[in-house]
Amino acid sequence: MGNAWWKEAVIYQIYPRSFYDSNNDGIGDIQGIIKKLDYLKDLGVTALWVCPFYESPMDDNGYDVSNFYNIAPEYGTLDDVKQLIEELHARGMRLIIDLVLNHTSDEHPWFIESRSSENNPYRDYYIWRKARPDGSLPSNWESFFGGSVWEYDATTDSYYMHIFSKKMPDLNWTNENMRNDIYEMIRWWLNQGVDGFRVDAVAHLDKNMEFPNHPTLPGRQYSGCYFEFSNRPKVHEYIREMRQKAFAGYDIVTIGEAGGATIEDALKYSAYDRNEFDMLITFDHCWVDEDSEGSPHVPGKWSYKKLELPLLKKSFKKYQVNMYGKAWNTLYWSNHDQPRVVSHYGNDSSKYHKLSAKMLATTLYMMGGTPIIYQGEEIGMTNVAFESLSDYRDVEIFTLYRETVGKGIASHEEIMDRIHKRSRDNARTPMQWDDSPYAGFSKVQPWINVNPNYVYINVKNNLQDEDSIYHYYRKLLNIRQNSKTLIYGKFNLFLEDDANIVLYTRELDNEIYLVLCNFFDNTVEVKLPDEINIENFALVISNYEGQKITRNMILRPYEAIVYRKQLSI
Numbered sequence: 001m002g003n004a005w006w007k008e009a010v011i012y013q014i015y016p017r018s019f020y021d022s023n024n025d026g027i028g029d030i031q032g033i034i035k036k037l038d039y040l041k042d043l044g045v046t047a048l049w050v051c052p053f054y055e056s057p058m059d060d061n062g063y064d065v066s067n068f069y070n071i072a073p074e075y076g077t078l079d080d081v082k083q084l085i086e087e088l089h090a091r092g093m094r095l096i097i098d099l100v101l102n103h104t105s106d107e108h109p110w111f112i113e114s115r116s117s118e119n120n121p122y123r124d125y126y127i128w129r130k131a132r133p134d135g136s137l138p139s140n141w142e143s144f145f146g147g148s149v150w151e152y153d154a155t156t157d158s159y160y161m162h163i164f165s166k167k168m169p170d171l172n173w174t175n176e177n178m179r180n181d182i183y184e185m186i187r188w189w190l191n192q193g194v195d196g197f198r199v200d201a202v203a204h205l206d207k208n209m210e211f212p213n214h215p216t217l218p219g220r221q222y223s224g225c226y227f228e229f230s231n232r233p234k235v236h237e238y239i240r241e242m243r244q245k246a247f248a249g250y251d252i253v254t255i256g257e258a259g260g261a262t263i264e265d266a267l268k269y270s271a272y273d274r275n276e277f278d279m280l281i282t283f284d285h286c287w288v289d290e291d292s293e294g295s296p297h298v299p300g301k302w303s304y305k306k307l308e309l310p311l312l313k314k315s316f317k318k319y320q321v322n323m324y325g326k327a328w329n330t331l332y333w334s335n336h337d338q339p340r341v342v343s344h345y346g347n348d349s350s351k352y353h354k355l356s357a358k359m360l361a362t363t364l365y366m367m368g369g370t371p372i373i374y375q376g377e378e379i380g381m382t383n384v385a386f387e388s389l390s391d392y393r394d395v396e397i398f399t400l401y402r403e404t405v406g407k408g409i410a411s412h413e414e415i416m417d418r419i420h421k422r423s424r425d426n427a428r429t430p431m432q433w434d435d436s437p438y439a440g441f442s443k444v445q446p447w448i449n450v451n452p453n454y455v456y457i458n459v460k461n462n463l464q465d466e467d468s469i470y471h472y473y474r475k476l477l478n479i480r481q482n483s484k485t486l487i488y489g490k491f492n493l494f495l496e497d498d499a500n501i502v503l504y505t506r507e508l509d510n511e512i513y514l515v516l517c518n519f520f521d522n523t524v525e526v527k528l529p530d531e532i533n534i535e536n537f538a539l540v541i542s543n544y545e546g547q548k549i550t551r552n553m554i555l556r557p558y559e560a561i562v563y564r565k566q567l568s569i
C-alpha cells in the first residue's frame with residue numbers, strides 16, 4: 001500500500017450556495033469561497049470538494065446540470081473557478097469538483113434534442129419507454145425523491161426515466177457516444193487544472209433495462225426497489241472505461257459516491273487492484289438508526305429510531321478492517337444530504353453541544369481514511385426546525401409531502417417532524433460566520449433562512465473561544481496530520497457490544513494510539529480489556545481536563561480521550 005497525497009489530505013466539503021455570499025445577492029458564490037481560503041487553511045484543510053457550480057436551473061441546487069462547460073451565473077464565471085484553483089494551489093491546497101454523470105437537467109441541450117423526436121441522434125442519450133400494453137407506467141419503481149421514476153412526455157407519447165427529480169432525466173450509459181462525450185468533458189476539466197473529482201450518484205449508472213414490476217408496501221403506490229438501479233455489475237465496466245479514457249495520466253484523486261453499496265461492492269469500486277476509484281463514499285454509518293420497518297409508509301431515509309451504538313461501531317469496523325491494506329476509506333459524519341451530525345448522533349442542547357461535537361470528531365477522525373469535513377461541522381452547526389413548509393427549499397421535501405400528506409397517508413405534524421429530523425435542508429442553511437444579521441453570510445435575506453442559533457453558534461465566537469469546537473478540530477487535525485500511525489496505522493476495535501463506549505487503537509511500527517469515547521450523556525464506568533497493556537500511555541487530547549489512563553475508568557458525559565505510547569523494541 002503506497003503513500004499518496006490524498007491519503008494524507010484533509011478535505012473540506014463546500015456547498016457553494018450556502019458558504020459565503022461575496023456580492024450580497026443572498027446566494028453563496030465562488031468569490032465567497034476564495035475570501036475564506038485562509039480560514040480553511042488555518043483549520044488544517046488541504047483540499048476542497050466543492051459541490052456543483054455548473055450552469056443549472058437549480059431544481060436540485062446544481063445537481064441538475066444544463067451545461068457542463070459553464071458556471072452558473074449566480075456562482076460566478078469560469079475565470080472565478082480558475083482563480084479559485086490558482087489561489088488554492090498558491091496555498092498548497094487542492095480542488096476536487098463534483099461530477100454529475102447519472103443525469104443532466106431536462107434543460108440540457110442533449111435532453112432538449114432527445115425529447116424532440118424518436119429518431120433524433122440524441123434520443124438514446126436518455127432512457128425512453130412506452131407505456132405498458134395495459135396503459136400503465138413502464139415500471140412501478142419509486143424515485144429517490146418520491147413518486148414514480150417515469151415522467152410522461154407528450155411529444156413522442158413516451159416516458160423518460162428519472163431516479164431523482166423529474167427535471168433530472170437519467171443518462172443512458174449503454175450509449176457509447178454519450179459516454180465519449182462525458183469523457184471529453186472530464187478531460188476538459190482536468191485541463192483547467194482541477195485536482196480530482198467526487199463522482200455523484202455513480203452507483204446508479206447501470207439499470208435493469210428489463211424494467212420488471214415489484215411488490216409495493218401497504219399504502220404505497222410505487223416500489224422502492226432501488227436494487228434495480230444501484231450497484232449493478234455494469235457500473236464497474238463504465239468506471240474502468242472512464243478511468244482509462246478520462247482520468248488516466250493525471251495526478252488526481254477520484255472519489256465515487258455509492259449509496260447502498262455493501263462492503264463487497266465498496267471493495268469492487270475502490271480496491272487498489274481494481275482500477276476504479278481511489279476512494280468511496282458510502283452511507284452505511286449514516287443510516288444505522290433508520291427504521292424502515294417501523295414506518296413503512298415513508299421512504300426509509302425519513303424513518304429513525306434511537307441509536308444503538310454497537311450498530312454504528314460495527315459499521316465502522318466493517319470498513320476499517322476489511323479495507324485495510326486493500327482500499328482507502330473516507331471518513332465523514334455529514335454532508336449536504338444528511339442531517340447535521342451534532343443533532344443526529346450527538347446532543348445539540350446547550351449543555352452538551354460542545355462536548356458531544358468534540359466527542360464525535362474524536363471518534364471519527366482518529367480512524368483510518370481521509371477526513372471529509374462538511375462546512376459548519378467545525379463549529380458544531382445544528383439541525384434547523386422551520387415552522388412552515390414554505391421555508392424549505394429542497395425539492396425532495398415537497399415530493400415527500402405530496403406523496404404522504406397529499407395522499408392522506410400521514411398527518412402534516414408527523415411529516416413536519418420527520419423533515420425537522422431528517423431533511424437535507426438541515427445541512428443547507430447558510431454558514432454561520434458571525435452574529436450580525438444573516439449570520440454574516442450575506443447582507444441581504446439569503447435564499448434559505450439562517451438557523452436562528454447563529455447568534456451564539458458562529459465562526460467568530462469559535463475563533464475567540466480557546467475551548468471552542470473549532471479549536472478542538474484544529475488541534476485534532478494537526479495531531480492526525482503529524483502522525484503516520486493515525487494516517488496509515490491498523491485499526492482494532494474493543495468492547496464492540498458495549499452500549500455506551502467507543503474504544504479502539506491505531507497501531508503502526510512501534511507506536512500505538514488509544515481512543516476512548518463515551519457516546520452519551522450519562523456517566524459510565526469502563527474496564528479496559530486485559531489485552532490492552534495500559535502502561536506508558538500518555539494523554540494526547542481530550543474534551544475535558546485530561547485524566548490518566550487506569551484499568552477502571554469513569555467517563556463523564558460525552559468524554560473523549562486519546563492516548564499514545566511508543567513501544568520499546
Ligand code: TEU
Binds near residue numbers: 100201336
Ligand atoms: O446524492 C445521491 C444519493 O443520495 C443517492 O444516490 C443515494 O445513492 C441513494 O439515496 C442511496 O440509496 C447525490 C447528491 O449528493 C445529492 O445532493 C443529489 O440530489 C443527488 O445525487 C442527485 O444528483
Ligand code: CA
Binds near residue numbers: 022027
Ligand atoms: Ca452571491
